[in-house]
Each structure stands twice: as structure tokens, then as C-alpha cells.
Amino acid sequence: MTVAAATPIELVQGVYATLDERLEIGRRRLGRPLTLAEKILINHLDDPEGAGLERGVSYVDLRPDRVALQDATAQMAWLQFMTAGLDEVRVPTTTHCDHLIQARDDGKTDLLTAIDGNREVYDFLASVCARYGAGFWKPGSGIIHQVVLEQYAFPGGMMIGTDSHTPNAGGLAMVAIGVGGADAVDVMTGFPWDVRWPKLIGIHLTGELSGWSAPKDVILKVADILTVNGGTGAIVEYFGPGARSLSATGKGTICNMGAEIGATTSVFAYDDAVARYLKSTGREALADAANAVAHHLRADDEVEADPGAFFDQVIELDLSTLSPHINGPHTPDLSRPVADLGAEAEREGWPMEVSAGLIGSCTNSSYEDITRAASIARDALAKGLTAKAPLLITPGSEQVRATIERDGLLADFEALGAKVLANACGPCIGQWDRQDMEDGVPNSIVTSYNRNFPKRNDGYATTHAFVTSPETVMALTIAGRLDFDPANDTLTNDVGEEVRLTVGAGEELPADGFDPGEETFQAPPVDGSGVEVSVSPTSDRLQVLTPFPAWDGEDITNLAVLVKAQGKCTTDHISMAGPWLRYRGHLENISGNVYMGAVNAFTGEVGTGLDVTDGETRAYPEIARRYHEAGIAWVAIGDENMGEGSSREHAAMEPRFRGARAVMARSFARIHETNLKKQGLLPLTFANRDDYDLIGPEDRISVVGLADLAPDTQVEVVITSPDGATTSIAMDHTYSADQIEWFKAGSALNLIRQRT
Ligand code: MIC
Ligand code: SF4
Numbered sequence: 001m002t003v004a005a006a007t008p009i010e011l012v013q014g015v016y017a018t019l020d021e022r023l024e025i026g027r028r029r030l031g032r033p034l035t036l037a038e039k040i041l042i043n044h045l046d047d048p049e050g051a052g053l054e055r056g057v058s059y060v061d062l063r064p065d066r067v068a069l070q071d072a073t074a075q076m077a078w079l080q081f082m083t084a085g086l087d088e089v090r091v092p093t094t095t096h097c098d099h100l101i102q103a104r105d106d107g108k109t110d111l112l113t114a115i116d117g118n119r120e121v122y123d124f125l126a127s128v129c130a131r132y133g134a135g136f137w138k139p140g141s142g143i144i145h146q147v148v149l150e151q152y153a154f155p156g157g158m159m160i161g162t163d164s165h166t167p168n169a170g171g172l173a174m175v176a177i178g179v180g181g182a183d184a185v186d187v188m189t190g191f192p193w194d195v196r197w198p199k200l201i202g203i204h205l206t207g208e209l210s211g212w213s214a215p216k217d218v219i220l221k222v223a224d225i226l227t228v229n230g231g232t233g234a235i236v237e238y239f240g241p242g243a244r245s246l247s248a249t250g251k252g253t254i255c256n257m258g259a260e261i262g263a264t265t266s267v268f269a270y271d272d273a274v275a276r277y278l279k280s281t282g283r284e285a286l287a288d289a290a291n292a293v294a295h296h297l298r299a300d301d302e303v304e305a306d307p308g309a310f311f312d313q314v315i316e317l318d319l320s321t322l323s324p325h326i327n328g329p330h331t332p333d334l335s336r337p338v339a340d341l342g343a344e345a346e347r348e349g350w351p352m353e354v355s356a357g358l359i360g361s362c363t364n365s366s367y368e369d370i371t372r373a374a375s376i377a378r379d380a381l382a383k384g385l386t387a388k389a390p391l392l393i394t395p396g397s398e399q400v401r402a403t404i405e406r407d408g409l410l411a412d413f414e415a416l417g418a419k420v421l422a423n424a425c426g427p428c429i430g431q432w433d434r435q436d437m438e439d440g441v442p443n444s445i446v447t448s449y450n451r452n453f454p455k456r457n458d459g460y461a462t463t464h465a466f467v468t469s470p471e472t473v474m475a476l477t478i479a480g481r482l483d484f485d486p487a488n489d490t491l492t493n494d495v496g497e498e499v500r501l502t503v504g505a506g507e508e509l510p511a512d513g514f515d516p517g518e519e520t521f522q523a524p525p526v527d528g529s530g531v532e533v534s535v536s537p538t539s540d541r542l543q544v545l546t547p548f549p550a551w552d553g554e555d556i557t558n559l560a561v562l563v564k565a566q567g568k569c570t571t572d573h574i575s576m577a578g579p580w581l582r583y584r585g586h587l588e589n590i591s592g593n594v595y596m597g598a599v600n601a602f603t604g605e606v607g608t609g610l611d612v613t614d615g616e617t618r619a620y621p622e623i624a625r626r627y628h629e630a631g632i633a634w635v636a637i638g639d640e641n642m643g644e645g646s647s648r649e650h651a652a653m654e655p656r657f658r659g660a661r662a663v664m665a666r667s668f669a670r671i672h673e674t675n676l677k678k679q680g681l682l683p684l685t686f687a688n689r690d691d692y693d694l695i696g697p698e699d700r701i702s703v704v705g706l707a708d709l710a711p712d713t714q715v716e717v718v719i720t721s722p723d724g725a726t727t728s729i730a731m732d733h734t735y736s737a738d739q740i741e742w743f744k745a746g747s748a749l750n751l752i753r754q755r756t
Contacts, residue, residue, distance in 0.1 A: 003092050003135035005521040007066065007152045009285045011092070015043065015065060015157055016289060019296040022048050029053060033300030035200060035310050036269050037235040040175040044158040046192040055312065056199045056233055059736040061192035064177075066092050066152055066159040067184050070144040071125060072099035072429075072577070073162035073648060075585030077181030078128045079535075079545050080749050081188055084756045087132070087529060090190035094135040094152070095125050096144035100581055103392065103426035104433040107401075111140050111422045120541055121585060124533065126522060131531040133524045141520035142397025142423040145169070145362035148176075149252055150281050150399055150514075155270035155290045155297045160184060160193060164259040164647045164671060165362050165450065170267040171252025172274050173297050175235070177265045180649035180671055182678035182748050189752055194738065198264045199234040201226075202303075202311030205242025207320030211503055212338070212487050214372070214469035215250030216364060216448065218317065219257040220325035224335035225315060229641040231263030232670055234312065238268045239304055242319040247508045248277035249366030256363045257450045260332040262644065262669055270297035273508075280509040281399075324472050324487070328452040329444070329464035331568065338472055342483020345444070350464050350482070354389045355436075355443040357477025358457070359470045360421070361428040364448035365396025367403060367514075369470045372506030374409040376474040377416045379502045384493035388480020390436060391418035394426050402517025403510050416478075427457045430578025434458040446476045451645065453572045455597070459579070471504040542585040547753070548656055548680050550746040556661045556682070557702040558720075560612050560627060563620055564637040564695055566601035570645035571672060573597030575654055577646075584650065587657050594654040595620035595636065602697045610697045624658035631659070635701050638665030639692065643672020652679045656747075662703055664717070664731065666692055677739050678748040684715055684731040691729045698722045703731075709743070711736055 002008070019039075026034050026042035030053060034042070044062045045051045052058025067089070069077050074095045081089075100121065101114040115122065122139060129136035137147055144161065145168035152159070153169035153176065160166065160179045169176035177195070187193050203222065209215070222236075236258050238251070246254075251268040258266035268274075270290055278287040290297060299310075307314045323337040329350065336344060345352055359365075359373050370393075380387070393413050395401035401423050404410050410420055425431060428449045437443055439460040447457065452465035466482070475486035478501065484491070490498040525531070535542045565573070576593050583590035596607045598620065603609075610616075611623045613630060627634050636655055642665035643651055652675035655663065662682040666689050676683040682703060686692050695701070700720045709715065714730040721727075735743070742748040 003094060003133060003524055005135065005151055006283070007154055009289060011065060012154050012157070012286055012289055016293045019043055019293055023296060025049060033302040035237055035299045035303050036173065037175060037200060037237050037267050039296060040156055040158055043156070053197055055197055058197040059194055060197050061194055062158065063192055064091065064158045064160045064187055067187050068144055068148050068152070068159060068161035068166065069093065069095045069184060070099055070163050071095065071097045071121065072581050072584045073181050074125055075121060075542065076649060076653065077162055077184045078125065079585065080181055080185045081132065082128070082533065083545060083749065084185065084189045084752050086189055086756055089132050089134050089188045091187050093188055094137060095129050096137040096141065096147055097122060097125065097139040098143045098424045099429055101139055101422045101424035101426060102431045102433055103421045107420050107422040114139055120539060124535065124542055124585070127531055127533045129522070130524050131528045131533050133528055135524065136522040138520045138522060140398060140423060140518065142399070143362040143365065143425055145256060146365055146396030146400065150397060154286055155274060160187060162647055164645065165256050167258050167265040168252045168256035168362055170255030170265055171248050172277065173268060173270040175265055175267055178259060178647045178671060180647050180652070180675035180678060182649060183674065185749060185752065189756055191752065196233060199312045200310065201231065201234045201236045202307045202314045203236060203238045204240040204307055204314060204316050205238055205319055206240055207242050207318040208245045209319045209322065212324040212471055213322050214324070214471055215246055215253045216469035217322050217325045219254045220327050220335055221317065221322060222315065223257070223261050223327060223333040226261045227333045228260060228331060228644055229262045229667065231258060231261035234263055236263045236266040237299070238266065239299055242317070243268055244271050245319065246273065247368055248274045249368050252366070253363050260450055262641065264670060269299065270294055276509060281514060324469065326466050326468040326472060328466035330452060330454055332450065332452055332467060338468065339485040339488065345482045351442050351444045352482050353444065354446055354476050354480050354482060356390045356392065356445045357473045358392045358427055358445065358447040358449065359473050360394030360396065361425065361449040362396065363450040364470050365394060365400060367400055367510055368506045368508050369448070370395065370400065370404050370409055372504035373470040373474045374412040375505045376471060376501060377412045380478050381415055383499040384495055385478055385491055385499065387416050387478050389477045391416060391477050392421055392427060393418050394421045395423045398423050398517040398520050399514050402515040406515050407510060429581070430456060430459050431581065432458045444482055446473045448473050453570050453645065455576065455578070456572060474504070475501055540586060540589055541582060543587055545587065547750055548746045550750060551744045553707065555702060555704045555706050556633065559633050559635040559661055559701040561695060561697060561699055561701065562624055562627065562634040562636055562660065563595045563598050563609055564601040565598040565639055567599055567639055568644065569598050569638050569642050571643055571648050571651040572645055574643065574651040575648055587653055590650055591624065591654040591657055592621050594624050594658060612698060628658045633659050633661050636660055636663045637692065637695055638663060640666045642668050644669045647671045649675040649679065652676045652681060656681050673734065677735065677742055680743060680747040682733070682743065684717065684733050687714060687730040687732050694719055694727055694729065696721060709735065709740055
């Protein structure tokens with residue numbers, strides 16, 4: 001398989017060739033016109049005639065066109081793939097090095113430090129890609145989603161990626177879905193990808209953005225309306241005249257952050273803005289091919305005329321009246337207009353001073369974003385202003401970096417004292433070796449990123465992170481305060497005058513085209529069979545996987561309660577990133593962080609619980625290790641939207657490795673729930689949500705009647721308290737018949753091993 005630095009036009013033509021026939025099948029089967037998301041999904045069904053199409057109910061098998069992996073999740077995905085016994089990936093796959101670069105000094109220095117410090121991991125990823133026919137994007141190439149947007153995404157395509165922000169490619173009318181590594185391995189080994197036929201949320205955009213409002217404000221507002229789990233099990237489809245007024249990268253921003261509402265993915269239609277972006281990024285042939293089937297790359301006309309008949313929920317948003325928003329701290333759905341933040345910060349006691357402003361991440365690092373922010377930097381300088389807080393910029397890709405350097409935009413930021421970091425995730429994922437602040441000091445930062453869970457950026461629980469558009473980040477960083485509203489307030493300049501910042505003026509695309517910058521792609525050799533992939537047995541960063549044991553056919557009884565988490569328990573709480581990214585390829589070592597951030601529902605403490613073997617209080621990872629060594633099986637209990645956030649399957653593999661058998665919660669985030677199933681753990685939800693309250697720290701939990709586990713049935717769980725009293729409760733699950741086989745085999749990977 002040739003995996004190049006772009007999607008071959010033949011692949012795209014192959015996808016377009018089946019549209020006529022398959023969409024007719026879809027219209028006939030559903031008896032009505034189709035939305036765009038339905039069109040793309042139907043065109044990628046393994047069995048378009050036979051697949052169940054009941055929203056939120058049927059499980060379907062899909063055939064994605066591509067797979068993308070990023071370095072922090074790729075290691076585990078490849079370690080799993082390697083055990084499948086294949087010679088080559090069956091679907092075009094790329095690996096992107098972006099998460100492991102720590103931000104400290106400047107882009108160049110930090111990149112060299114990362115190449116040196118992560119050599120073993122990069123060598124592993126480069127060689128494993130060469131061995132199995134995948135493309136490898138070296139460190140420095142940029143953030144996976146920006147590179148995918150520039151090189152691989154195409155209208156009407158479907159891809160999966162081992163990162164929750166894969167939906168970024170929805171900006172180019174692609175159905176792009178974030179998954180765990182085991183899902184990626186299914187597709188890389190030639191099996192279809194299994195997902196519930198999604199519900200559909202339609203967002204009707206009218207009007208046009210103006211003033212300080214930006215595409216980011218659309219999704220900040222949608223997050224306000226739908227909250228962090230409002231999109232669960234649904235694809236969000238944007239349509240209407242407002243949608244057609246946005247740039248392709250602006251649409252990407254909106255789709256990207258759909259991950260924060262738990263949506264399966266988000267998508268916009270193909271339009272002129274997308275065609276312009278494709279041409280500007282050197283893909284004229286692709287734009288021509290898309291133009292020829294453009295009517296298939298948007299919803300049928302009836303949808304816009306009567307959206308209520310097609311979507312499970314329709315949200316109306318008028319861009320002309322949408323004010324700039326800012327969300328946070330600690331959760332991406334806590335939203336308000338920028339103008340109201342000051343009063344709220346005052347009330348809540350959030351530090352009013354801005355201690356840093358950060359622009360970039362996969363959400364907002366396009367050429368347009370950077371030009372808008374740079375214009376504000378120029379304006380501020382011309383008006384005698386400086387930035388009151390440190391400003392950090394991460395370009396999204398080498399192509400964006402080289403282009404903004406050529407166009408003098410980096411110089412604009414530097415003139416304002418900004419530091420330009422490597423083309424990488426950096427401070428967005430705790431890879432920020434922050435020198436100017438200490439843990440324990442309450443402080444506020446503003447970012448153009450997408451997540452703001454505690455400790456997410458600098459590792460400090462006392463940092464309050466607010467997410468907003470790059471324009472607003474610039475304004476608040478220049479002002480140095482949260483209570484600054486650039487639309488209405490003035491700032492005092494160096495000669496004591498009151499001046500007003502001018503609204504950012506961006507350029508959608510570079511007038512002189514993109515500068516590709518340094519060559520950062522490694523194509524696989526034609527025959528990779530001779531490439532050696534080595535994993536040292538003494539490595540502390542990579543470890544060959546041992547298959548998890550198959551189910552023994554018995555009920556699961558007498559489980560200890562390792563953790564009962566209260567409130568938010570995101571994947572950052574279950575398997576922290578930042579310094580722990582170091583161990584993403586070493587299951588045993590990374591298990592040293594398991595549930596470290598969970599809030600103990602019995603004590604309110606973070607990361608510690610009762611060790612039932614001796615009644616001591618210990619850190620969860622320590623208790624998990626001790627239970628593992630003592631052969632004590634256990635369960636983790638979660639609250640609402642358990643496993644919200646990232647796609648990292650470590651949040652499922654670590655519990656499994658340390659002897660968990662089930663995870664029980666009030667509700668789960670989609671990717672985490674699938675990851676648990678794939679790794680052979682039972683994710684169960686309380687049929688009566690108050691039953692969560694029944695579980696005590698010293699109770700023992702049994703899951704009975706497992707031999708009868710079947711789709712659409714409940715599971716009986718027996719809680720035995722220390723005095724021997726038992727309570728029986730009903731729990732729900734979402735297993736399909738096929739997925740039950742994953743549980744029986746011990747993991748989905750064990751099944752693949754049997755089949756390849
Ligand atoms: C994130 O933004 O949380 C990450 C880091 O990109 C994760 C993936 C990971 O944990 O490696 C995600 O979003 O899936
Ligand atoms: Fe990287 Fe942050 Fe985007 Fe995750 S959200 S892919 S950490 S830039």
C-alpha cells in the first residue's frame with residue numbers, strides 16, 4: 001500500500017463512484033431525502049442494504065477510508081497491531097508526532113530537546129510505520145488534525161483517528177471520528193468499524209459573524225446549550241446560510257470542539273470555502289472531483305427547508321447576534337459572553353489578572369486564526385500598548401509556521417514579546433514546563449484551546465483556564481485582565497492615552513499560497529518486511545503487550561471497590577497526560593497514574609482511597625498495584641459522563657491491567673465506554689441512577705447471570721455490605737451481540753488475533 005503525504009485522487013474517486021447508487025439505496029430504505037451525515041455514512045456502510053438504520057439503536061459496520069494516529073495514542077495502537085500477525089495495514093494509515101514535545105524555551109530548542117528525549121519512541125514509531133506500510137509525520141510536522149486537514153481530509157470521506165478531536169476534518173465535509181487505539185486496529189487489520197447508528201442534531205446557522213465574534217464562538221455557544229454530554233451518540237450537522245459564510249478552517253474549529261459536547265462527530269457541507277481551501281493547499285484535482293458530485297456532498301434540499309423532519313433536535317443560531325464568548329474554568333461548557341466574565345470572576349473569586357495567553361492547538365491554529373491574532377498584535381503596538389501577560393503561540397503545522405514566518409506574522413507576535421513554540425500540542429496537553437508560576441498559586445490563563453480541565457495545561461490544579469477565540473485571547477492578554485471587553489472598553493497606552501483595540505482582520509488563505517516549510521514526512525518503503533521494529537525488554541517507555549485473559553465463563557464475584565468517583569471523572573482524571581505521556585507505550589508504568597485525579601466520593605479527597613487489605617488510605621495507583629499483586633479483582637464506580645474528554649484507551653487498559661473487571665457509572669462518554677468494552681471490561685450503567693448512592697467503600701460487588709448477557713437485557717449486580725447484607729440492583733449495558741464476543745475473548749484484540 002502506498003501511503004503518501006496526501007490522499008491519492010484515485011481513493012477519492014473510488015469513494016465518489018459509489019455515491020449515486022448508495023444514496024439511492026439510502027433514500028429508498030429510509031423513504032425520504034437524506035442529510036449530509038447520513039449520505040456519508042451510508043456510502044461507507046459495509047452492507048448498505050442490510051445494515052440496521054435505527055438511530056441510537058442499531059450497530060452498524062463502517063468502512064473508513066483512512067486512519068490517523070497521534071504519537072501519544074499510536075504507541076499502544078501499534079503495539080496492539082503488531083500482535084495481529086499482519087504484514088501491512090489494510091487501510092491507509094498515518095502516524096503524527098505532536099503530543100510529546102514539551103514547551104519550555106522556544107520552538108526550535110524544544111523540538112531538539114524532544115527529539116533527543118523521545119528518541120526511543122520516535123524510532124519505534126518511524127520503524128513500525130515503515131515496517132507495516134504507514135506514513136510517518138516526524139516531530140515538528142504539526143498537530144495531527146491540522147496536518148490531516150491540510151493533506152488528507154476530503155469532502156464526503158470518512159476516517160477514524162485515535163484522538164478525540166479527529167472531527168476537525170468535518171470542516172472539509174468529512175465524517176471524521178475519534179476512537180481508541182483498539183478501534184483503529186480493527187480497521188488497520190481490515191475489519192469494519194462498529195458504531196451505533198447515530199442520532200442527528202441539526203444546527204441551523206443564519207446571519208454572519210461580525211466584530212469580535214469568531215467561529216469559535218459558535219461552538220462555545222453550542223457547548224453552553226448542549227453541555228458536555230448533550231451530543232453523546234449524535235452527529236452534529238451544521239447547515240444554512242450562516243454555515244456557508246464561514247471559512248473552511250473556521251468550520252474545522254467548530255467541528256473540532258464538538259468533542260467537548262461528546263458528539264460522535266460534527267460536519268459541514270462542501271461549499272465554495274472548502275473548494276478554496278483545497279485549492280490553496282494544492283489539491284485542485286480534489287476540488288474538481290468534489291465539484292462534480294457537489295450535490296451529494298451536502299444535505300438534500302428538503303433538509304434545509306424543513307429541518308425538524310430530519311433531525312432529532314434542531315438548534316437555531318443567528319451569527320449576526322452571536323457575541324464573543326469565553327468558557328471555563330475547569331469545564332468547556334461553562335459559558336458566558338466575554339462582556340460578562342468580569343462580573344462573574346468577581347463573584348466567584350477567580351483571579352482577575354491574566355497570567356498568560358496561549359494561542360494555537362488543533363482547534364485554532366490555522367492561517368486565518370494567526371492572521372487575525374497578528375493584526376491585533378500590530379494594532380496594539382501601533383497604539384503604544386504592550387502585552388500585560390506572557391503570550392505563547394503554537395502554529396498548527398510546519399506549513400502554517402513557514403507561511404506565517406514568510407508573511408511576517410511571527411515577527412508581529414515577537415514584537416509584542418510573544419514566544420513562538422514548536423508546531424505541536426504543547427501546553428494544550430500539560431506539556432508546558434511553566435517557569436513563571438508555581439503550583440498552589442491561584443491564577444487565570446486564557447487559551448484558544450478546547451479543553452480546560454484542571455491541571456490540563458501547566459499541571460497546576462490552581463490554574464483557572466478559560467477557552468475563547470484567538471482574537472479574544474489576544475485582547476485579554478494585552479489588557480492583562482479577565483474583566484476587559486474589547487468591544488466596549490479602552491486601555492491606557494504608554495503615553496497615558498485611552499485607546500481601543502481594533503477588531504482583528506484576518507486573511508482566509510495566504511495570498512501567496514502556502515509555504516510547505518521543511519520536509520517532515522516519511523513514506524513507507526515499497527516492501528517493509530525487512531524493517532526491524534525493536535522494543536527493548538528493559539525500556540521504561542515501551543513494553544510488548546501480553547494478551548488479557550479470556551472470560552472464564554463464571555460470574556464476576558466479590559469485587560472490591562477501588563474507587564467511587566464523584567462528579568467529573570474525565571480521562572484526564574483517570575489517566576493524566578502531561579508528565580505521564582512519557583509512559584504511553586508502557587502499560588505497566590503508565591498504570592502508575594490510574595484514577596490519580598478522581599475525587600473520592602466518600603472523602604472528597606483527590607486520588608486517594610481505602611485499601612481494603614489493611615484499612616490504610618493510599619493513592620489509587622498504589623492500591624490498584626497492591627490489589628493486582630494480591631489477585632484481588634475490583635470495580636471502579638463513576639458518576640455522570642464517566643471518561644469524558646479524550647480517546648486515550650489507557651484509561652481502560654490500565655484498570656484492566658490492574659485487575660478491574662467492570663466499571664459502573666451513571667453514564668459514560670462514548671469513546672471511553674467503547675474502550676472499556678474493547679479491552680474486555682464490563683461498562684455498566686445504573687438503571688436507577690440513585691443506586692450510585694448505595695455503594696459503600698468496603699462493599700463487595702458481584703455481577704451475576706453473565707452467561708445470559710445479551711443485547712437489550714439488564715444485568716443483575718449484587719452489593720454486599722461489610723455486615724453481610726446484600727442488595728440487588730439492575731444495571732444497563734449497551735453491548736451488541738458482536739461486542740459480547742469481545743468480552744468473552746478477553747478483549748477485541750484477542751478476537752482479531754484469532755481471525756488473522
Ligand atoms: C487530548 O486533547 O486530550 C488528547 C491528548 O489529544 C487526547 C488523546 C490522548 O490522550 O493522547 C484526545 O483528545 O483524544
Ligand atoms: Fe493536541 Fe490539544 Fe488538540 Fe489534543 S486538543 S490533539 S492535545 S492540540
